[in-house]
Amino acid sequence: MLSVRDLSLALRSGELSPVEHVRETLARLRDDPLNAVVAIAPDAERVAEERAAELARHEWRGPLHGVAVGVKDLFDVVGLPTRAGSAVTADTPAEGEGPVITRLREAGAVIVGKLATHEFAYGTTGDVSAAGPTRNPHDPTRITGGSSSGSAAAVAAGYVPLALGTDTGASVRTPAALCGVVGLKPEFGVLSTEGVFPLAETLDTVGVLAADTHSAAVAWDVLSRPDGTGGGIQPPGISGAHVGVLVDEYWHAHDFSLDASIRLLEKAGAEIFEIRTPFVAELAGVYADIVSAEAYATHRRWLADGAPYQPETAERLGAVADAPAWRYVAAQRTRRRLTAEFAAATADMDVLIAPTTRLRATPIGERRTPQGHPVRTDLLDLTCPFNLTGWPAISVPAPDEGLPAGVQIVGRRLEERGILRVAGVLER
Amino acid sequence: MLSVRDLSLALRSGELSPVEHVRETLARLRDDPLNAVVAIAPDAERVAEERAAELARHEWRGPLHGVAVGVKDLFDVVGLPTRAGSAVTADTPAEGEGPVITRLREAGAVIVGKLATHEFAYGTTGDVSAAGPTRNPHDPTRITGGSSSGSAAAVAAGYVPLALGTDTGASVRTPAALCGVVGLKPEFGVLSTEGVFPLAETLDTVGVLAADTHSAAVAWDVLSRPDGTGGGIQPPGISGAHVGVLVDEYWHAHDFSLDASIRLLEKAGAEIFEIRTPFVAELAGVYADIVSAEAYATHRRWLADGAPYQPETAERLGAVADAPAWRYVAAQRTRRRLTAEFAAATADMDVLIAPTTRLRATPIGERRTPQGHPVRTDLLDLTCPFNLTGWPAISVPAPDEGLPAGVQIVGRRLEERGILRVAGVLER
Incomplete structure (x- = not known):
């Protein structure tokens, strides 16, 4: 797995260029035996070149400068469709991006691609998607957990050092657990869910998957502090906690x-x-009543139109009509x-x-x-x-x-x- | 109608004693041709004596010191049942009071009684209640508007200078309009609804009815500022607004x-x-969907048990089951x-x-x-x-x-x- 700290040191020192790092990352994303990757960001190399040019001018945006980041395919990313693991969604590329993506870009991160999700994030197994199941790097016959299946697998397999996920009931923490990575679900409401396909608005939370807690802390500092200060330095102990x-x-x-x-x-x-x-x-016990009502309100019209949901998703949503x-x-x-x-x-x-x-x-x-x-x-x-x-x-x-x-x-x-x-x- | 400013000056100067004011108020509440009054607070005279004793010691709590206040019968008041205009509710007296009542008491107000409400506050006419319709002081054959029917009528008829109401969609402002008094619905969420029988929790707001804006401002200052400073003095103009x-x-x-x-x-x-x-x-157009769902969730079990709702209330609630x-x-x-x-x-x-x-x-x-x-x-x-x-x-x-x-x-x-x-x- 890739540590943000190691990458960040290498990128800042010039030992590794953002272009080289992003090209290597894209090669891993293209050669994906785990079915974790949904799409490659077409502008990733160009953005990496911009970040490299900045470093050449000694302009360093912080510890994510030049670092490749993958995002769950619920997040709008300009130029790519938001498929949400489904055949129901349109091919139209997103025209805008939410504040979480913007903040990562401003901190120097390079968005390299879209990662698999359980269809519409409505499941914890990660094996229900129009693109087929995502496979666990520790045993490809097994599930990753979900719904941020691709994000957990891509971090666990060392494709990317960092990935965005969403967590409505389990969806960052459960795939993190099953894939052996760190998954942080922040407090509800702290990070904006604008530009993220909703599952259930009173529960949805944007989260982070990373190889280790230091990497997650760097990401958290960037996402939670618009000014980018902080840099993930954690006080040392937990004595007396x-x-x-x-x-x-x-x-x-x-x-x-x-x-x-x-x-x-x-x-x-x-x-x-x-x-x-x-x-x-x-x-x-009240979780299902809340998540299903909010999800059904979103999907009701598509379901009525006979849109091509995966059978398990259609059955679960239809049951709460x-x-x-x-x-x-x-x-x-x-x-x-x-x-x-x-x-x-x-x-x-x-x-x-x-x-x-x-x-x-x-x-x-x-x-x-x-x-x-x-x-x-x-x-x-x-x-x-x-x-x-x-x-x-x-x-x-x-x-x-x-x-x-x-x-x-x-x-x-x-x-x-x-x-x-x-x-x-x-x-x- | 009674002005808080006049009363407050008279009470502070000793021209009128709190005991005299409260006794006069209770007499008006007992002789109530408008069906605005539900219950008299049994401790009102005793509390008025305490406030009078304080004044005799030159202890003045502020502009509501010794002022009689009526409260809509949705508010718990210790020693009185909260009937909510219904035959469904129990006769058991309330054992606690919410922060709004507490704050009024701390500011020296004397809670003199409970005032009528449209049954469970679920209506804007004020003529549906187990105790019968409340009558408009300007024409007793006409409605007061609701749901804070008794609060508006009691202020308009000069029974009390000030009354608490609640406003979920109309219930302070509409009876204030129809009875010719001032009705203030604060911003949602600013005043606690603890100890108030709910109608719809994402809309319910505690409010104030008074004879004039100065009286309402005095009440607002007390309710919104725990330290009781402010005293309702308003800056003079609205030039340029x-x-x-x-x-x-x-x-x-x-x-x-x-x-x-x-x-x-x-x-x-x-x-x-x-x-x-x-x-x-x-x-x-979405108001009815929200208020009816939240109200039905509260009343569902009583309705199923065949509790004695007024027919119009039962019909309206049952329609959204x-x-x-x-x-x-x-x-x-x-x-x-x-x-x-x-x-x-x-x-x-x-x-x-x-x-x-x-x-x-x-x-x-x-x-x-x-x-x-x-x-x-x-x-x-x-x-x-x-x-x-x-x-x-x-x-x-x-x-x-x-x-x-x-x-x-x-x-x-x-x-x-x-x-x-x-x-x-x-x-x-």
Whole structure:
């Protein structure tokens, strides 16, 4: 995998030119055995040349100067259609870009291409798309998780050092966990979702996938601070931080334990607390009512017109056509009430810790686990509570063996920079 | 009608004691030919004695010290049940009070009783309630408008100098207009709705009814500033203020013209602009989808249990039982989109001006106007757009003859204090 720090040093020193880096990146994107790449940005080499010319004039925009970035194919990028993993969308290239893309460009990043998504981001497996499933770099017969399937695979396979994703219930953290990369979902509402194809507007969050927490922190500094200062430098320790371990049965993963992570955090000086959240199943239970109503409102006309959705997507959306408004309103009320309860139960914690998913990567197309659970919800249930609460959360590769698993660090008193620091302690 | 300024001077100087004022008020509330009063606060005299004792010690809490205030029967007041104009609600007295009531009490106001509301605030006529219709002081065969029917009638009849109401689509401004008093709906979200029976949580706003803009300003200062400073003193003029007159056919009242008001504003130095809002019918069109879904979600179980709603309320709520979630979500999206459009069309205005209602007070029980329009929507259509946008708005009695009509002043660049100042220019 590619580290932004290494690349940034090489690019700034002249050891590697942006043109060379982008050409190498484009070659990797074109030779893509994982079906992670949807489109190459036609202007990438030209932009790399501009960034190189700036460096030659000693004009350095910051740590993303000349760095190749891939974006999930829900983001409008000028000159490329936004397909959203679907055959439903038009071929018309986007004419504008949202503020997140603009900010990356202003910071010197080179947008190199579009990466695969579960169709319309409406799924956690990453194997439902008009272009076919994305494959996990650790085992190409297995899913990447979704919906930011291409972003996670492209970072894990070393195509790009950094990718943008979106996270409505799981979609940055779950593929990050299953592909063994870092995935940051910021607090709801902090980054603009303008120019991003919506899934569900009261939950959608733009996020970042990267090889390591330092790379994610550099991206976060650029995205969250318009002036580009900061540069991802994290204060060193987490000594004295209050870490709440979510211990109810609900939060248990099938084949993975937090023990090793907790030991690392203790060793780094954190204080560990056991936190009980008896309300979490009720909270997570309203997720489907909210996301499906908002998604159906977006897709209703296309569905009625018989547009060519993937069968699973059409079936899931169609199933909620008649869902009543009161149920949606009641779900949003339950969400507010239980968010307040969750906040009260964790008020003294700096961060919370839980597995990111109940499962590691399953075979492509598999819909039930050996335990008989739906794969989709086993990849959703531990992440969606923090879209409902809106709190920032990050998935960092778990310190264990085998197929990747993720440890989720959720910000309570700490914000994004803080959870990046805690996550950094768990990096091998 | 009673002016807070006169009362406040008399109370502070000792010319009138809080006990005397409250006893007189209670006598008026008990002798209520308008059916405006629901309940008398049993502790009112005792509280008045406490306020009097403070004055005797030269402890003055501010301009509401010892002033009698009535509250719409949607507000919890300790010791009284919150009936919400319905036979559905329980007789159990409230055990707590929301911050708005607390703030009034801290400012020295004496809560003297509960005032009538259209059942569950779900109507603009004020003649649907388990206790029967409230009657307009200007003609007791006619409606007060609603839903804050008792608050408007009690102020107009001089029972109380000040009353709390709520405004979800019309419910402070419309009864204020039809009863000839001032009704202030603050910006959405500024005053807490805790301890207030909800109608629709994305629209509900606590508001104030008073005899004149100065009295409303005193109340606003108390409610909006926890420290109680301010005292309702308004800067003198409105010279140079940009006043946008909403001129589309949509904004026309049936038997009332803004011309006299516009002349008064011009004379006071305002600059008048004609504003076109071709999108307003579409904006107002989503009001019913939003309010009905949120209201039905609240009342669904009681309706299913066959609780004793007034027939009109049960019929209106029951009609939306199967309204689909996508329609509600789409309505909220239209609301956001057209609020942005409305804001852009009026960006250079300090205030907007329009009639408050299309009608003056109609006979109690009448559901269609002579023109064949529904009375309910003719009393709603000109006010609900500003619940959808969330902007502050005030209704002030129109400077004309006959049954009262209201002029609505809406805050764009100006906030509540500003629209109170503009409204003050229109007071005779």
